[in-house]
Amino acid sequence: MTSILVAAIAVGTNSWLLSQSFSLFRRTAAAVIAAAITVLFVWWGLYWLPACLLLILSLWDWHRRKAALSQLIICGDIIVAVILSFWLIALPYVWLLLATGEIHLWQSQRHWPLRLLGTGWMLVLALLVSLLSSWPQVVLTLAIALLLLFMTELISFFFTQQDAVFAIGLDQMMAQYSQEVQDLYANMRGWRHDYHDHLQALKAYLDDQHVAEARNYLDSLEERLDTVDTLIHSGNILLDAIMNAKLTLAEHAHIPTNAKVFVGTRPLIKDLDLVVIVGNLMDNALEAIEEQPDGEMRRLRVYIAILKQQLYISVTNSRPRDQTIDFHYASTKNDKRGLGIRRINKLVSKYGGMINRQYEDEVFVTEIAIPLAQSK
Secondary structure, rough: OHHHHHHHHHHHHHHHOOOOOOOOOHHHHHHHHHHHHHHHHOOOOOOOOHHHHHHHHHHHHHHHHHHHHHHHHHHHHHHHHHHHHHHHHHHHHHHHHHHHHHHHHHHOOOOHHHHHHHHHHHHHHHHHHHHHHHHHHHHHHHHHHHHHHHHHHHEEEEEEEEHHHHHHHHHHHHHHHHHHHHHHHHHHHHHHHHHHHHHHHHHHHHOOOHHHHHHHHHHHHHHHHHOOOOOOOOOOHHHHHHHHHHHHHHHHHOOOOEEEEEEOOOOOOOHHHHHHHHHHHHHHHHHHHHHOOOOOOOOOEEEEEEEEEEEEEEEEEEEOOOOOOOHHHOOOOHHHHHHHHHHHHHHHHHHEEEEEEEEEOOEEEEEEEEEEEOOO
C-alpha cells in the first residue's frame, strides 16, 4: 500500500511539473490521471509502466515546444527510473521527482549559491527517502511534492512580477524611442523645408558680390548641421535618421567609426521596430566603448545591408579588456542594457530572425539577420 501511494504522489507531481505549459485545469487533470493510472499499474505489479508514460509525455512536450537540452536530461532520468523500477519498486519515482525539481531550479536560477544549496537539499532528501520505509516514506514523499509545487509556483510568481517591471521599463523605452523618431522626422522636415530658403539667401549674397557674408552664412549653417551630421545615405530615411543621430554622438565622444549602410528604398520591417533594434544596438555599443579606460583603442564598426532577402545588421565595438557579459543574465536585468537586450531578442524573434553574439580579439560582435517579405 505504501509503495502505491509513494509512486502515485511522485508520478502525479512529476506530471504537473512536466505539463507546465498547459493551463491550470489541464495540468491538474494530467496530474490526477497520471496518479490514478499509477495506482492501477502498481496494484498489478507493473511498476515500470508509469515511468514509460512519463517518458512519452516528456518526449512529446519536448518535441512540441522544441525545448532546451534540459528536457532531454529529464527524459534520460525517466529512462533510468524505468530500468530501476524493475528492482526498487517505487523509489525511482521519488528520485525522478527530485531530479525534475532540481532541473527546474537550474533552469530558472543562475545564482550559483542557490543552485548548490538546492542540489544539496535534493541529495539529502533522496538519501532520507532511501533510508526510510513504509509510512514515513509516504509522508516524506508528500512533503517533497508539496515543497516542489510551492517552489515552482513561487518562481512563476517571481517571474510574473519581473515581467511586470520589464513591461513598465519597456513602455518607457518605447516612449523614448518614439519621441526620438518624431524629433528626427521633425528635424529632417525642417531642413528640407528650409533648404530652398538657404539656397536663395546664398544666391542673393553671391549676386551682390558679398562673398564674405556668404561665407559667414555657410559657417553658421555648418554649425547647425553639426548637431546631427548626415553621414549615412542608405536610401531609407528613418534608418538614416537614427544612424546619423547615433554616429554624431560617437563623433562627439571622439570614437572612430566605420559605418556602411545600404538598404535602398524597399520596405524593411515596421519603422518603430527598426528604430528600437538599431537604436539599442548602437546605444549598447557606445556604452561599452565609453567604459574603456583611457589609452585603449576605441572603435565602432557598423554594416547594414540586404543580403539574400534578409536585413543583415552587424555592429562591432571595442570593449574593456577581460570584459564579458552573461547575456542570459543580462536579458533578465531591468536596467537599460538588460531591457535593450530583451527588446532586441523579442523583436528579432517576432520576425523569425537570428542573433549571433560573440567575443573576438578585444571586440564584441553582434550580428542579426531578419527575413524580409518578398517584394511584389
